Amino acid sequence: MPVFELIAAGLRGLHLAALALCAGLLIVGLLRGAAYPQTRLALLAALASGVLWFAALAQITVAKPFPQAQWIMLTQTGFGLVMALRLGFLTLALILPRWRLGPVVVAILLQPLLGHGAALPEPVQQAGALHVLAGLAWAGALPVLLLLLRDDPQAGLRAARRFSPLGVLLVLALSLGVYGQWGLVGGLYGLLGTAYGKLLLLKSLGLLLMLTCAALNGLRFARRGQILALRRSLRVEAIAGMLVILLAGLMATQQPGAHAVVVWPLPWRPVAWLMGDPVLRARFVAMLPPLALAGALILAALALLIWSRIGALVLMLAAGFVIWATPRVPLAELLSPAYPTSFQHWDQRRTATSLTAGRALYMRDCAGCHGADATGGKGVPDLSSSSFVLAFDGDWFWQIRHGIRKDGQPMMPAQPQLTDAEIWQVIDHLRANASALNIDAEGRWLMPAKAPVLRLRCTNDERGRATDLSRPPLGQMIYWGLGTTPAPVLHLPPENCAPPDAAALAALKGLGTASPLTGLLVDGQGYLRQSWDHPPTPEELEDAVFFATAMPARPFGHQH
Structure with a gap:
């Protein structure tokens, strides 16, 4: 991570810590029945760190000099608007001493809109807001309780006993955050195979340690008046809370696991x-x-x-x-x-050029053993079979790159001369080839193939509505060809949408389309479902649409 980004992450963590301290001072002040004069300093620290964090982040993300970058982020981004609201509420808490708790709570609840949570559905944002509020209030109250126990043991003991029921509510609110963060982490694979997921694991361990200390505090130490043990437990819990806040700050600088490249750590x-x-x-x-x-x-x-x-x-x-x-x-x-690349896949779209390149590489380096159609032979696996189609793309990437050995003997040589992009092209060609070899007598793909980028030149009402068959508009099924289609299907007649060019036709033929091509059905996910070498009847089209709807395609090999 570059130094300036590391500074921005540190300022974000400092800002969150100052917010936590504000919440802690206000909560413990209510529990002991007297406000803390230090709350004003904590609010000033939250304001100052918030301004510095915003300024540093704007300098990183906006390619303009200071202060133009900050003004652009403030006036032209949602982040700038939400940050201005937070700083406004903190200022309000600063000038209204008797009503500080409300503005501070609102300022904390805005946190999901300042990170990855801004792109999530509203219920997830609300759960995340409660999660952040509970975490900061809990972590901020601990050092204040610890200082109170040191300065006035009896008052600290009473405040700790009153804090225990509130702690239960905070734990429940913290659990809601798992709902939102699990969607961002990308499941088990993102949890174990990305930096975001590993930080979340460390954060969860910190929360578990805090929960253990909280249980001991409420059920044993505070109830029995064991002040020394309570102070030790609160000290451990407070350190864990600060580490959790730091980890939360680092998580905000990482790409969410659901969108990051997974490097699987287990065999x-x-x-x-x-x-x-x-x-x-x-x-x-x-x-x-x-x-x-x-x-x-x-x-x-x-x-x-x-x-x-x-x-x-x-x-x-x-x-x-x-x-x-x-x-x-x-x-x-x-x-x-499993392999480190098991949950990786090619992030490029299939094109006529990439399919041609993949076939050329396969014929050069692989066809000598597996055959031109990849059906294998004696002692050589069939790469058009369902076992290949169901395998993970990342598994095949690793095996092509590093070779396959069994009982210490090489079964398939490594291919170190191929670049990463070339290996993905070979895998994509093999999947296209498997689809082409699994078509029934009626022209239906039994292993639906992802359509390559296929832009049709359309005129009249179809202009701009569906120029690329690999990306159907609004997930709508598309039929290009002659005939009359059922209502939910977007029909692109050849007289208004010219046939694909020669390169695209060659790519489609390699995927198993009929020749001559007079009709092509593509589902809403961009998968080829059926082709015709004659104008299909309305009944044939209706049956094809029914089959494609009843048997949706699945993205073989894309497991993350």
Whole structure:
């Protein structure tokens, strides 16, 4: 990360820490019955750090000198408007001492609109706002409680006891944030294979440590008046809270895992067809209720540990028995080998040029063993079979780059001379070839092929409505050709939309289209579904549309 971006991230973290301290001072002030005079300094720190963060971020993102960059971001971006609102509410809290809590809460609730959350649906934004408010209020109250315990132990003890019920509400609000962040992280693969996901894991560990300390504080130390133990626990919890805020600041500088390149860190991964295999799915689902019961027993044992160690031991033994008695699925059936690139795929669109280049590379480097049509032979795998189509693009990328070995013997040589783009072109050609070899007698693709970039020259009412068949407008099914189409299908008649050019026709022929091509049906995702070498009848078109609707295409090999 460049130095200036690192400075901006640090200023963001400092700004969030100052907001947390403002919230903490106000909350603990209410709990002890007297406002803290230091709240004014915390508000000034939040204002100053907010202005500096905004200025640094504008300098990074807007290619203009100071202060023109800051003015452009302030007046022409949603971020600038929301930041101005936050600074305005903080200023309002500064000049209205008796009503500070409300403006500070509103300023904190604006946080999701200052990051990746601004692009999420409104319910997710609301959950994220509560998550941020709970996290900052919780983390900010801890150092204030710690100082109060040092200066006035009895007053600090009373405030800690009053803070415990509020802490439960904050924990519930924090859990809502998982709803929004899980969508950004990109599932399990993004969680383990991206910087954003790893930061979220560290943040979750920090929150878990804070939860553990909070449980001990409320259920044991504060209730029993153990001031020294309470101070130690609050110290650990406060340090964890500051680290969580720092990690949250770093996460905002990273690309969300759902959009980042996944580098898988493990030599295995869950099998892709786990939920698609009814037998395996049923066995896996049967494990969930007893494992959930075991988890509940373990949590109950941890809670009971405060009052009765014998009772907690009994519950732990019961949980162990439930786990032992649960019918298990062998790990070999749930896991399959994986590579660092397993969840990566080519981010370029398929074109006539890329398909031609991929075929040329395949014929040069691969056809000698696998055959011109990639159907293989004795001892050589068939790369047009369903096992190839269902494989991850990233697995094939790794195996082409590094080769395949079995029992220490090379089965397929590595291809270090190919660039990354060339390997992806070879994989794309193989997928196109597999689709072309799996077409039924009526011209339907049994393994639907993604249409290449195919721009038609249209006139009259069709001008500009659908020039690229690989990107149907508004997800609408498209038919190019003669005949009458059902109502939901966008019809592009040849008299208004000229046939594809020679290069596009060659690419389509390589994908298995009929020749001569008189009709082509593309679904709303841009997949080729059926072609004709004669003008189809209305019944044939209706059957084709019904088949494409009932059997939607799936993006084979794109697993992230």
